[in-house]
Amino acid sequence: xxxxxxxxxxxxxxxxxxxxxxxxxxxxxxxxxxxxxxxxxxxx
Amino acid sequence: xxxxxxxxxxxxxxxxxxxxxxxxxxxxxxxxxxxxxxxxxxxxxxxxxxxxxxxxxxxxxxxxxxxxxxxxxxxxxxxxxxxxxxxxxxxxxxxxxxxxxxxxxxxxxxxxxxxxxxxxxxxxxxxxxxxxxxxxxxxxxxxxxxxxxxxxxxxxxxxxxxxxxxxxxxxxxxxxxxxxxxxxxxxxxxxxxxxxxxxxxxxxxxxxxxxxxxxxxxxxxxxxxxxxxxxxxxxxxxxxxxxxxxxxxxxxxxxxxxxxxxxxxxxxxxxxxxxxxxxxxxxxxxxxxxxxxxxxxxxxxxxxxxxxxxxxxxxxxxxxxxxxxxxxxxxxxxxxxxxxxxxxxxxxxxxxxxxxxxxxxxxxxxxxxxxxxxxxxxxxxxxxxxxxxxxxxxxxxxxxxxxxxxxxxxxxxxxxxxxxxxxxxxxxxxxxxxxxxxxxxxxxxxxxxxxxxx
Numbered sequence: 425x426x427x428x429x430x431x432x433x434x435x436x437x438x439x440x441x442x443x444x445x446x447x448x449x450x451x452x453x454x455x456x457x458x459x460x461x462x463x464x465x466x467x468x
Numbered sequence: 469x470x471x472x473x474x475x476x477x478x479x480x481x482x483x484x485x486x487x488x489x490x491x492x493x494x495x496x497x498x499x500x501x502x503x504x505x506x507x508x509x510x511x512x513x514x515x516x517x518x519x520x521x522x523x524x525x526x527x528x529x530x531x532x533x534x535x536x537x538x539x540x541x542x543x544x545x546x547x548x549x550x551x552x553x554x555x556x557x558x559x560x561x562x563x564x565x566x567x568x569x570x571x572x573x574x575x576x577x578x579x580x581x582x583x584x585x586x587x588x589x590x591x592x593x594x595x596x597x598x599x600x601x602x603x604x605x606x607x608x609x610x611x612x613x614x615x616x617x618x619x620x621x622x623x624x625x626x627x628x629x630x631x632x633x634x635x636x637x638x639x640x641x642x643x644x645x646x647x648x649x650x651x652x653x654x655x656x657x658x659x660x661x662x663x664x665x666x667x668x669x670x671x672x673x674x675x676x677x678x679x680x681x682x683x684x685x686x687x688x689x690x691x692x693x694x695x696x697x698x699x700x701x702x703x704x705x706x707x708x709x710x711x712x713x714x715x716x717x718x719x720x721x722x723x724x725x726x727x728x729x730x731x732x733x734x735x736x737x738x739x740x741x742x743x744x745x746x747x748x749x750x751x752x753x754x755x756x757x758x759x760x761x762x763x764x765x766x767x768x769x770x771x772x773x774x775x776x777x778x779x780x781x782x783x784x785x786x787x788x789x790x791x792x793x794x795x796x797x798x799x800x801x802x803x804x805x806x807x808x809x810x811x812x813x814x815x816x817x818x819x820x821x822x823x824x825x826x827x828x829x830x831x832x833x834x835x836x837x838x839x840x841x842x843x844x845x846x847x848x849x850x851x852x853x854x855x856x857x858x859x860x861x862x863x864x865x866x867x868x869x870x871x872x873x874x875x876x877x878x879x880x881x882x883x884x885x886x887x888x889x890x891x892x893x894x895x896x897x898x899x900x901x902x903x904x905x906x907x908x909x910x911x912x913x914x915x916x917x918x919x920x921x922x
Contacts (some may be wrong), residue, residue, distance in 0.1 A: 438911040443840065443899055447870075447883025452904055461910035 438452075444468070451463075469547040479584075482548060485765075487581070489589075489772050492877045493836055494798030496586045499743040506539075506553035511572035512539055513549035517564035525557040527628070532616040533636075534628035539564045539573070544647050586825035588799045591775070591783060592819070593766050595805035598652035598659065598759035599886055605648060605756060611637040611738050611753045612730055615651075616670055623677050635753045637730035638865035642752035644686040645678055646734060652653035653759035654692060659782045663809040667757040672696070672705055674755070675713040688714045688751070690736055698811070713809065721746070723754060728735035759807035774802065774860070782808045793821040796880075797861075798835070801825050805897040840881035840898055844872040848893035855894050 426433055428438050433461035442448055481502055488499035518537045525846070527536035529543045533877050537555035550573075555563075565573040589781070597617045600607040607613050608616055610637045614622075625631040634643045649667060652658045667689070675687045676906050694715065696705040709715065721735035732754050737746045762781045770777070775795055776784040786794040794801050803822040804815035805868060827837065844855075849871030856864040856872065863878035864885060872885070883896045 440904065440907055440911065441906075442883065444677035444880075444882035444884065447887055447896070447899070451901075452908065453636065455905060456908050457914065459909055461912055 469545075473547050476689065480547075483552065484770065486769060491585075492875070493829065493875065494587045496589060496799065497583055498579060498586060498589075499583050502582070504579050504789060505550060505570045506555070506574060507551050507578050508574055508577075508768050509550075509572075510570040511568075512570065512842050513546070513551060513553075514799065515541065516567050517551060517573065520563040520567045522561060522563065523557045523559045525554055526894040531615075533618065533621060548913045563903050575576075583822070583830075586831045588801065590801050590803050590819075590822045590826060591773075591795070591806050592803045592822075593763045593806040593861050595760045595762060595809065596764045598761045599810045600651055600756060605720060606725065606732065606754065607756060608735040610723070610725040610730075610754075611635075612642075612732055612733060612752065613756065613876055614724075615756045615758050616647075616667065616674070618760075619674055622676060622733075624683075631681075633678060635730070640752075641682065642750045644688070645675075645730075645755060646749070646751040647675060647687070647755045647757055649689065649691040649757045651756040653725060655815065656844045659759050659780065661759075661762070662695065663760040664814075665697055665701075666760060666811050669698070669701060669704070671710045671755075671757050672683045672713070676711060677706050679708075679711050679713060686714070688716060688749070690716050690720055690734075692717070692719065698813070702848065711843075716740075716835075724765065725796065726750070726814050760805060766806065773800070778808070780808070780885045781808065793818060793825050797830065799826075835877075837877060838881065840895055840896060841876050841879045842874045842881065842883070842896050844874060844894045846871040846893075850893070852890065854888045854890065858884050858888045860884065879900045 445466055448466050451452075456464050481500055483888055484500050484502040486498055487501045490497045490499075518540045519540075521537035523538035523540045525538065526536040527534045527540075528534035528751050536554075538555075538559070539551050539553045541551055544846055551564075553573075553575075560575060567577070572701060596614060600615070602608040607615070614636065621627040622629050622633055623631055633641060649671060650662075653661060653663045653667070663769075671689055675689055678687050678808075694705055696702045716736055716738050717740045718736040723735075724733045725731070726733060730752075731753050734749050734751055734754065735746065736749055737744060749764075762777075762783075766826055775797065775880065778784045783795065783802055785792045785802060785807060786796055792802075792807070801822040803819035804810065808819065810818070842855075846869075851866055851868065851871050853866045858880075860882070861878045861880055863875045865873050865875070865879075867873055874885075874894075880912050881896055881898065881899075885894045886896055886901065892901065
């Protein structure tokens with residue numbers, strides 16, 4: 425989506441492809457924070 | 469419609485609504501509620517009962533401009549050509565029963581419910597005209613402010629005034645008519661969308677019709693932009709200007725009524741004039757070109773259909789550019805204005821696409837599904853039922869013995885069940901929890917090394 429609308433975003437963003445935002449559980453978000461992520465964007 | 473009725477391969481249920489939908493592509497089971505018509509198949513729509521019926525209601529088809537008997541024909545080309553009784557208006561005098569030589573009237577008919585099995589569903593629920601709120605541009609408050617649909621009926625040769633245009637307040641033929649475009653559309657306080665130029669073209673058509681009835685009538689269209697996008701539409705627009713229809717680019721500021729004459733005083737800003745003149749004009753009649761809205765009864769139907777909607781309220785297609793016919797539910801496709809505002813030609817185009825999409829699906833005889841589906845581990849499953857409640861597609865059932873059972877055809881592999889399962893018993897094939905975990909870990913190790921994140 426960010427690509428299609430030609431949005432600029434920092435190079436340090438790492439996408440994880442999910443089938444649907446519904447699949448994103450609190451565990452996954454917490455794990456990312458645990459491993460040192462600054463923020464998590466759930467986009468769909 | 470008549471062809472549909474005559475086609476031996478098509479079964480037509482009128483006065484009916486869908487009350488339940490079960491199953492999936494290729495095997496839908498639809499429950500239909502057919503309302504009682506109170507006449508049987510012998511009725512041939514001759515109309516002798518209408519003449520003796522003493523009870524009346526405002527006629528819905530003619531926008532309430534004419535009374536209608538309690539026993540009536542929905543409209544003159546109705547299919548099937550059979551009378552029906554409006555039980556809210558009927559006083560059960562029995563006159564219709566006495567006069568009917570075919571013994572077709574039956575007051576004891578009841579609504580019936582039955583089920584049909586189908587392989588695919590074409591949504592064609594259509595649209596309704598936006599109803600401006602009371603007082604907006606004088607609607608409802610001033611008799612001579614009407615909407616486009618009412619004008620449409622007035623101009624119809626079989627309408628309430630047999631095509632002779634007159635204004636509602638005093639029945640006189642109007643000397644000047646103003647069409648106001650974008651009423652309830654292209655308006656951030658009402659509907660943001662444009663009704664796809666349909667109202668532009670309808671206004672131009674009706675403006676031309678009014679002019680052809682009497683060229684001395686002054687016809688003005690107040691518009692934001694004329695959206696004449698379509699084959700031959702621009703030429704049609706140009707022709708209307710040549711015939712003397714005036715176009716003023718403006719939004720209407722205010723409409724007042726001259727209580728003595730019933731005329732309407734309209735404030736318009738001519739934005740194309742060099743000094744952007746704001747002037748008060750006087751018209752005998754004002755026609756509001758109201759927006760196209762999704763059918764009013766659609767939300768009730770969607771309680772059982774569960775289809776996704778666009779923010780405008782119209783149904784959402786599979787892909788905005790690449791597939792505007794299918795929905796995201798296999799076996800359910802779209803045709804016409806239920807998908808968005810559109811004109812007749814585009815509706816027919818989409819309908820043909822919808823028919824072919826369903827035809828292709830059904831003639832194949834088999835339907836391939838992706839293997840990306842939820843799978844449940846019965847040894848871990850606590851049978852709590854949270855996944856079944858969360859599932860948008862109603863694909864999960866809970867059994868005491870086997871735990872969560874996923875229907876592989878209904879399941880779309882979204883993974884909502886996985887994120888709500890407290891015991892990690894349900895996963896999506898090829899997209900398991902561990903895979904995501906490893907992916908997140910790997911990404912963050914890299915990111916830390918690069919120093920992009922701290």
